[in-house]
Amino acid sequence: MRVRAMRKQAKPLSETPETPPDGAGRALHTGSPSTPGKGTVFSKKRVRSARMMKDSLFKVLLAVISVVIVLPFFLILLQLASAGLGEVLGSGLGQGIQFIDTNPGPGLRGGILNSIVGSIALSALAGAVGIPVSVLGAVYINEYTRPGRVKNAIEFGADVLAGIPSIVFGAFGLALLVGGLGFGFGLFSGGVTLAFMMIPTILRTTEEALRAVPVSLREASLALGATKWTTTWKVTIRAAFPGIVTGVLLAFGRVIGETAPLLFTSGNSLGEPTSLFGPGSWVAALPYTIYLYISDPRDYLKAKAQGTAVILLIIVLTVDVIANYISRKVTRRLV
Amino acid sequence: MAPKEPQAAKGSNMDRIEGPRERSFLERLIESSKSVLKSAGSLLVELRHARGAARIDIWGRIGLFIPALAGVFIITLILSLLMYESAPILLSPEGGPGILVNPIWAPNQGQFGILVFIAGTFMCSGLAIVIAIPLGVGGAIFLSEFCPHRVRTSLRMVIELMAAIPSIVYGLWAFTSLRFWVAGVGESFLGISLNGLSLLSGSLILAVMLVPTVVAVSDDALQSVPVTYREASLALGATTSETARKVVLSAALPGVGAAVVLSLGRAVGETMAVLMVTGNSLQIPLTLFDPCYVMTSIITNQLGTAYVEPLWRSALFSVALVLMLMSTMFTIAAKLFIRWGMKTRGIK
Numbered sequence: 001m002r003v004r005a006m007r008k009q010a011k012p013l014s015e016t017p018e019t020p021p022d023g024a025g026r027a028l029h030t031g032s033p034s035t036p037g038k039g040t041v042f043s044k045k046r047v048r049s050a051r052m053m054k055d056s057l058f059k060v061l062l063a064v065i066s067v068v069i070v071l072p073f074f075l076i077l078l079q080l081a082s083a084g085l086g087e088v089l090g091s092g093l094g095q096g097i098q099f100i101d102t103n104p105g106p107g108l109r110g111g112i113l114n115s116i117v118g119s120i121a122l123s124a125l126a127g128a129v130g131i132p133v134s135v136l137g138a139v140y141i142n143e144y145t146r147p148g149r150v151k152n153a154i155e156f157g158a159d160v161l162a163g164i165p166s167i168v169f170g171a172f173g174l175a176l177l178v179g180g181l182g183f184g185f186g187l188f189s190g191g192v193t194l195a196f197m198m199i200p201t202i203l204r205t206t207e208e209a210l211r212a213v214p215v216s217l218r219e220a221s222l223a224l225g226a227t228k229w230t231t232t233w234k235v236t237i238r239a240a241f242p243g244i245v246t247g248v249l250l251a252f253g254r255v256i257g258e259t260a261p262l263l264f265t266s267g268n269s270l271g272e273p274t275s276l277f278g279p280g281s282w283v284a285a286l287p288y289t290i291y292l293y294i295s296d297p298r299d300y301l302k303a304k305a306q307g308t309a310v311i312l313l314i315i316v317l318t319v320d321v322i323a324n325y326i327s328r329k330v331t332r333r334l335v
Numbered sequence: 336m337a338p339k340e341p342q343a344a345k346g347s348n349m350d351r352i353e354g355p356r357e358r359s360f361l362e363r364l365i366e367s368s369k370s371v372l373k374s375a376g377s378l379l380v381e382l383r384h385a386r387g388a389a390r391i392d393i394w395g396r397i398g399l400f401i402p403a404l405a406g407v408f409i410i411t412l413i414l415s416l417l418m419y420e421s422a423p424i425l426l427s428p429e430g431g432p433g434i435l436v437n438p439i440w441a442p443n444q445g446q447f448g449i450l451v452f453i454a455g456t457f458m459c460s461g462l463a464i465v466i467a468i469p470l471g472v473g474g475a476i477f478l479s480e481f482c483p484h485r486v487r488t489s490l491r492m493v494i495e496l497m498a499a500i501p502s503i504v505y506g507l508w509a510f511t512s513l514r515f516w517v518a519g520v521g522e523s524f525l526g527i528s529l530n531g532l533s534l535l536s537g538s539l540i541l542a543v544m545l546v547p548t549v550v551a552v553s554d555d556a557l558q559s560v561p562v563t564y565r566e567a568s569l570a571l572g573a574t575t576s577e578t579a580r581k582v583v584l585s586a587a588l589p590g591v592g593a594a595v596v597l598s599l600g601r602a603v604g605e606t607m608a609v610l611m612v613t614g615n616s617l618q619i620p621l622t623l624f625d626p627c628y629v630m631t632s633i634i635t636n637q638l639g640t641a642y643v644e645p646l647w648r649s650a651l652f653s654v655a656l657v658l659m660l661m662s663t664m665f666t667i668a669a670k671l672f673i674r675w676g677m678k679t680r681g682i683k
Contacts, residue, residue, distance in 0.1 A: 058576035059576060157407035165631060168413065175417075180416075
C-alpha cells in the first residue's frame with residue numbers, strides 16, 4: 001500500500017528496499033516538480049482504488065482551474081487585438097503612425113499624442129517626487145534603525161498606504177492639492193498624487209533589495225575606515241541597485257495605468273502640457289482617455305479607446321517584463 | 336496616531352502572554368518618547384564633536400529620518416483630511432452618523448443615506464471573493480504542488496502580467512465583451528432582455544482581477560511549507576492530493592488567509608472596472624442580474640459635481656472615509672494572519 005501510494009518513488013523503492021529514509025526524501029524532493037502527465041495518471045494500471053481515483057480527479061480539476069485562471073488574459077489580448085490593432089496599424093485619418101504622433105484635433109478624430117505625453121510627464125513627475133522619498137526612507141529603515149517600534153511603524157505605514165483605494169487618493173488630491181493648497185488642476189497635482197501611490201511599492205522593494213546585500217560587504221567597507229554614510233552610498237546602494245530599479249519600474253507600471261487618482265487632479269487637455277502649474281498644466285493621460293472615449297456615444301471613439309488601450313497595455317507590459325527580467329537576473333547572480 | 340494604535344494593542348497583548356510587566360499605553364508612550372529624545376540628544380552631542388566625514392554621517396542620519404516618515408505622515412494627513420471634510424455631514428442635523436444606515440441617496444432633497452453604496456460594495460466584493468478564492472487557491476496548489484517546472488515558470492509569468500494590467504483595461508474588456516456574455520446567460524434564465532450591466536458582471540471582472548493576487552500570495556505561502564511535512568505525509572501512505580489538501584494547505588492556512596483578506600481590501604477599493612459594468616443604479620440589487628452602485632463609483636461619478644455643495648461633498652468624503660477605514664482594517668487583518676502563522680506554524 002505504502003509503495004503504491006508513493007508511486008513516484010515506486011521504482012527505486014522496489015528495487016532497493018533498504019533505501020535509507022533521507023535518500024527516499026531526496027528522491028521525493030527532486031521528483032515532485034515533474035509529475036507524470038495526465039496520460040499516465042489515467043492509465044488503468046495505476047488507478048487502483050477510490051483514493052487514487054480521487055487523487056487524479058483532484059489533479060485534473062486543479063489543472064482545469066489553472067487554465068480558467070489565465071484564460072481572461074488571452075481573451076483580453078484577443079479582444080484588444082481584434083478591436084484595437086486596426087487603429088494602431090491602419091492607414092486612415094488618425095490611424096497608424098498618426099495615431100501616436102498627432103493630437104486629437106477637431107472631433108477627436110486624430111491621434112492620442114497628448115495622452116502619451118501626458119502619461120509620461122505625470123509619471124516622470126511622480127517619480128521625481130516619489131523615488132527619492134521612498135528610496136531614502138528604505139535606506140533609513142534598513143541601514144540606520146534596529147528592528148523595533150520605529151521600523152515597525154514605518155513598514156506598517158507603507159503597507160496601509162499600499163492598501164488605500166486609488167479613488168481615496170483622488171479625493172485626497174482634490175481636497176489637499178487642488179483645493180486646500182490651491183495648486184489647481186494640472187500636472188503638479190496629478191503627479192504628486194501619483195507619487196503618493198508609488199511610495200509603498202518602491203519602499204518595500206528597495207528594502208528587500210538592501211536586505212539581500214551581504215553584511216560582509218558593509219563590514220569590509222567599514223573596516224577600511226569608511227563612514228556609515230559612505231558605505232551606504234558607495235557600497236550598499238550600488239550592490240542593491242538592480243533591485244531598486246525593479247521596484248521603481250514596477251511602481252511606474254502601476255501608476256501609469258491609474259485612472260481614479262487623476263480624475264479630480266490632473267484636469268484634461270487636447271494638447272501637451274506647457275507648464276507645471278496653472279491652466280497650461282492641464283494634462284491628459286492614457287487611462288483617462290480610454291475612459292472618456294469608451295463613455296462617448298460616438299462609435300469611432302470606441303475604436304479609438306481600444307487602440308489607446310493597446311498602447312497602454314504595450315507600455316505597461318513592457319515595463320513589467322523588463323522589471324521581472326532584471327529581478328530574475330539579480331536573484332540568480334546573488335545566489 | 337491611527338497607525339500606532341494597533342501596534343500598541345499588539346504590544347500589550349504580547350506582554351500579557353509573557354508575564355507581569357504590564358504597563359499602560361500612556362506610560363509606554365512616555366517611555367518611548369523619552370528614549371527618542373535621549374537618542375536625539377546624544378545625536379546632537381555627537382554632531383557638535385564630529386568633524387568632516389563624521390559630520391556628514393550624522394547629518395545623513397538625521398536627513399534620512401524625514402523621508403522614512405513620509406508614509407506615516409501621508410496616512411495621517413489623508414485620515415485627518417477625510418475626517419475634516421466629512422465632519423459637516425456627520426455633525427449636521429440632516430445627516431449624522433445615521434447616513435450609514437439610511438438607504439435613500441437624494442442630495443437635492445437633503446437625503447444623504449449611503450447604505451445603498453455600502454451594501455453594493457459588500458455584495459459585489461463578497462461575490463467576487465467567493466469566485467476568486469477557490470480558483471486562486473486551487474491554481475496556487477496546482478502551481479506549487481503538481482505543476483511541471485517548465486509550465487510553472489510560464490504560468491507564473493502570465494499571472495504576474497495579469498496583475499500588471501491596468502484596471503481600466505479590465506474594465507474596457509468587461510464593458511465590451513464580458514457583460515454581453517453575462518446578459519446572454521441572464522436572458523436564458525430570466526427570459527427578459529438585459530444589457531449585462533449588473534452585480535454579476537462587476538463581481539466577475541473583480542474576481543478576474545483578484546485571482547493573480549490570490550495566486551501569488553497563496554503560492555508563496557505554500558512554497559514556504561517545509562518539504563519535510565510533505566515527505567512525512569507521503570511516508571504515512573497519503574496520496575499526493577491528500578498531502579496537498581490536508582497537510583500543505585493547512586500548514587499554509589495563515590498565508591492563504593492573508594491572501595483572502597488582502598484581496599478583499601483590493602476588491603473594496605477597485606474603481607474603474609467596477610464603475611464601468613455595474614450599471615450604477617441607486618438600488619440594493621435583489622438578483623445577480625440587477626445593477627448596483629458601489630462606494631468607489633459614487634465618489635467617481637459625483638465628486639466633481641458636488642464639489643461646490645458643502646453637504647453633498649461632505650457626504651462623498653464620508654464615503655471615502657469609510658473606504659479608507661475598511662482598507663486599513665483589511666491590511667491589519669492580513670498582518671494578524673501572518674503573525675498567527677508565525678506563531679502557530681513557525682512559517683514566515
